[in-house]
Ligand SMILES: NC(=O)C1=CN([C@@H]2O[C@H](COP(=O)(O)OP(=O)(O)OC[C@H]3O[C@@H](n4cnc5c(N)ncnc54)[C@H](O)[C@@H]3O)[C@@H](O)[C@H]2O)C=CC1
């Protein structure tokens with residue numbers, strides 16, 4: 516495989532950066548992968564499992580001389596990390612991020628990026644409920660979308676090279692305007708996560724539902740909710756705080772629809788329920804036919820350990 520960047524620096528060594536480290540190193544897409552994490556404990560684990568070619572103790576040391584810098588920290592931490600690394604970036608380098616929200620990351624990061632350094636925000640639509648340096652695996656991005664949200668003045672060659680990298684890691688790449696990305700993701704990912712968190716919270720209020728025996732017999736729907744609701748609390752807190760307007764818009768629409776269905780149940784309107792479920796079934800079948808089913812937990816993973 517071709518080397519696409521000489522030195523890649525990964526900042527934040529969790530699920531996404533860890534998976535990138537595996538995918539890049541397995542496919543020989545960089546000469547050297549350097550990693551940095553804020554906590555000494557994470558850096559120690561990363562060294563122990565040989566996640567990267569080198570683990571740097573500071574973000575500045577990690578990005579020095581790097582051709583591609585990937586910010587893979589929670590969305591709310593992106594701006595501070597960008598400010599920390601900015602003086603140490605090599606002219607001509609590309610900075611990207613993997614945050615689940617795009618406009619707020621652009622607002623927080625872009626002001627710190629020096630002239631002559633490319634900033635191309637991105638978001639892999641791939642993940643699991645696991646986090647931390649042990650959770651990554653090379654196959655995470657295989658056949659998943661990786662959206663890039665370049666700025667109007669982004670250099671097309673730098674965008675093309677980053678797009679080559681994400682494709683070489685097995686993903687499908689596309690570009691999108693950041694605000695549109697945030698609305699689309701509010702519908703397809705952020706609101707569904709909040710609903711899952713809420714549903715598990717509701718069940719927890721009915722204490723008996725979470726008794727082991729009941730969990731054992733719980734239907735697949737609730738089990739899927741509990742998987743999603745086990746996702747990293749810091750990451751998801753930041754997603755909702757930084758995609759506030761779009762998420763609240765979608766939740767408002769969700770509540771209206773919920774009331775429609777609630778009323779149909781109360782009124783015994785079977786026809787309305789049947790029509791509604793027929794429409795939603797067609798949507799699911801459309802997703803499957805388009806090869807976009809990302810719900811199945813089989814990510815072709817090679818390692819299943821979580822910290
Ligand atoms: N987990 C998922 O399913 C997906 C996550 N993302 C995005 O990727 C980014 C990283 O997520 P994961 O890899 O899942 O997270 P993770 O929780 O597995 O790892 C995050 C890393 O960031 C570090 N970190 C946390 N707070 C920090 C701070 N204030 N300053 C510096 N470093 C800090 C942690 O020590 C850890 O090394 C997030 O922005 C998230 O929105 C994108 C797609 C999927």
Ligand SMILES: O=C(O)C(=O)Cc1ccc(O)cc1
Pocket residue numbers: 614615639640641642643644704743810
């Ligand atoms: O685990 C799941 O079901 C996911 O939905 C993974 C995921 C989480 C956050 C993202 O920004 C993208 C993908």
